[in-house]
Amino acid sequence: MVILLHSIAWITLFSLPYLLRPSYNAAEQPHKPAYDDSINFILSRINDLFLVSFFYLNAFLLFPQLFYKRKYILYLLAVTVSFTIICLEGGLLRQHFQSVSGMHFELKKHIFFSFFIFIFILACSIAYRTIRDKIVADNLAQEKENEFLKTELSLLRSQVSPHFMFNVLNNMVALARKQSDQLEPSLIKLSSLMRYMLYETDEEKVSLEKETEYLQSYIDLQQQRFGKKITINTKFVEPDATYFIEPMLLIPFVENAFKHGTGMIENAMINIELSAASGVLRFIVQNKYNPVSNEIKDKASGIGLANVGRRLELLYSHDHELSIEKSNDLFTVRLQIQLS
Numbered sequence: 001m002v003i004l005l006h007s008i009a010w011i012t013l014f015s016l017p018y019l020l021r022p023s024y025n026a027a028e029q030p031h032k033p034a035y036d037d038s039i040n041f042i043l044s045r046i047n048d049l050f051l052v053s054f055f056y057l058n059a060f061l062l063f064p065q066l067f068y069k070r071k072y073i074l075y076l077l078a079v080t081v082s083f084t085i086i087c088l089e090g091g092l093l094r095q096h097f098q099s100v101s102g103m104h105f106e107l108k109k110h111i112f113f114s115f116f117i118f119i120f121i122l123a124c125s126i127a128y129r130t131i132r133d134k135i136v137a138d139n140l141a142q143e144k145e146n147e148f149l150k151t152e153l154s155l156l157r158s159q160v161s162p163h164f165m166f167n168v169l170n171n172m173v174a175l176a177r178k179q180s181d182q183l184e185p186s187l188i189k190l191s192s193l194m195r196y197m198l199y200e201t202d203e204e205k206v207s208l209e210k211e212t213e214y215l216q217s218y219i220d221l222q223q224q225r226f227g228k229k230i231t232i233n234t235k236f237v238e239p240d241a242t243y244f245i246e247p248m249l250l251i252p253f254v255e256n257a258f259k260h261g262t263g264m265i266e267n268a269m270i271n272i273e274l275s276a277a278s279g280v281l282r283f284i285v286q287n288k289y290n291p292v293s294n295e296i297k298d299k300a301s302g303i304g305l306a307n308v309g310r311r312l313e314l315l316y317s318h319d320h321e322l323s324i325e326k327s328n329d330l331f332t333v334r335l336q337i338q339l340s
Contacts, residue, residue, distance in 0.1 A: 050086045051121045057082070058125040059132075079122065087114045149314055171225045186224060189217045197248070205244040208276055208339075212236055215250060219272065222258050230261070230268040239276035243339045246315050250274075252308040253285045253333050260331060261287030281337040289331045305333075312337075 058079070066075035168190055175183040196214045200206050216236065223232050257270045265288050273284040305324070312320050312335075319338035325331075 047086070047089070050089055051117065054082050054086060054118075055121050055125045055128075058122060059129040063126060063129050064133075083115070083118050086118060087111055167225060168221050171221075182224060186221065189221055192217050193221070200247060203247065206247045208239055208243040208245050208281070211245055211247065211250060212274060214248075215254060215272075215274070218251060218254060226262060226268075230270065233269070233271045235271075235273045235275075237273075237275035237277075240278070241276075243276050243279070243281065245281065245337070245339065246311065249308065249311060249315075250283055250335075252305065253283070253335070256305055256333075257285050257287040257331070260289050263290070265290045276339065279339050281335075281339050283335040283337075284333070286330055286332045288329055289326075290329075 062075060062078050062082075066072075066078060168186075172183060172186055172190070175186060193214065196210065200210060200214075216234070219232060219234060223230075254272060257272070261270050262268050267288070269288050271284070271286040273282070275282050309322065312322060316337055321334075321336040323334045325334075
């Protein structure tokens with residue numbers, strides 16, 4: 001494809017003098033030999049081959065190997081030698097054929113005309129190489145940026161706070177000691193969570209249904225852990241279509257609610273709402289908080305909301321709205337995402 005485009009460009013460029021020259025008939029130029037046009041055509045094509053060769057010689061060898069490496073004198077010398085060869089080639093051939101046909105050869109006119117054509121080809125060659133290198137550099141930078149974003153997203157995803165797992169395991173140890181009937185369903189839920197975190201999150205997107213199931217299992221385990229010490233209200237509305245979302249994107253908000261909405265808080269309460277309709281996800285997490293105890297927790301907190309905020313910027317830059325409010329001892333997070 002590239003060779004075809006280059007061929008079309010060269011054919012178009014070298015055809016312009018013939019397409020744009022004024023027409024004439026043989027009666028207007030009776031002194032012109034009959035074979036002059038055919039000879040000029042052959043000589044012009046030979047000269048064109050030299051110019052095309054120089055174009056690629058400069059683009060792929062002289063310019064990158066000399067000019068890019070700041071060997072300016074050598075580059076100028078190489079360009080001068082190339083022009084001399086092209087000029088001599090055309091001049092000697094034309095001088096020979098015109099002397100045979102009895103026509104006068106004007107060397108100065110030939111050099112003057114060849115110089116401007118050569119400069120034009122040189123400029124095109126430099127522009128071609130520069131644009132080509134810019135495209136390659138941009139593609140490489142974009143590829144590096146994509147790899148960086150993938151690595152960053154993978155890191156952010158893996159940084160979901162592990163303290164929850166430790167707390168759940170400690171709670172299960174207590175259930176085992178009590179020989180509680182709740183141990184088996186708790187283990188099943190924990191197994192489901194681990195399976196989701198280890199396997200499902202390798203995918204770029206997961207169904208919103210799976211993400212919701214993960215949230216519900218997490219909430220159930222937390223409810224079992226805290227028991228009657230906290231009131232948890234959930235409202236998960238079944239979506240009106242099949243939607244996909246970045247895995248582990250919503251859980252940090254819920255983790256944050258349990259981290260800051262429990263402990264030294266009277267009548268601890270957490271409300272969680274999730275719905276998806278007309279391609280828009282709406283997610284609300286609200287918890288009571290104690291400004292004094294939260295101040296201590298923030299100093300030792302993990303990635304938290306900064307983590308998920310960064311992920312939202314990377315994944316849904318202009319397709320999300322996130323608001324965080326604190327009022328009347330209530331901490332409220334509202335998230336809206338335009339789902340694809």
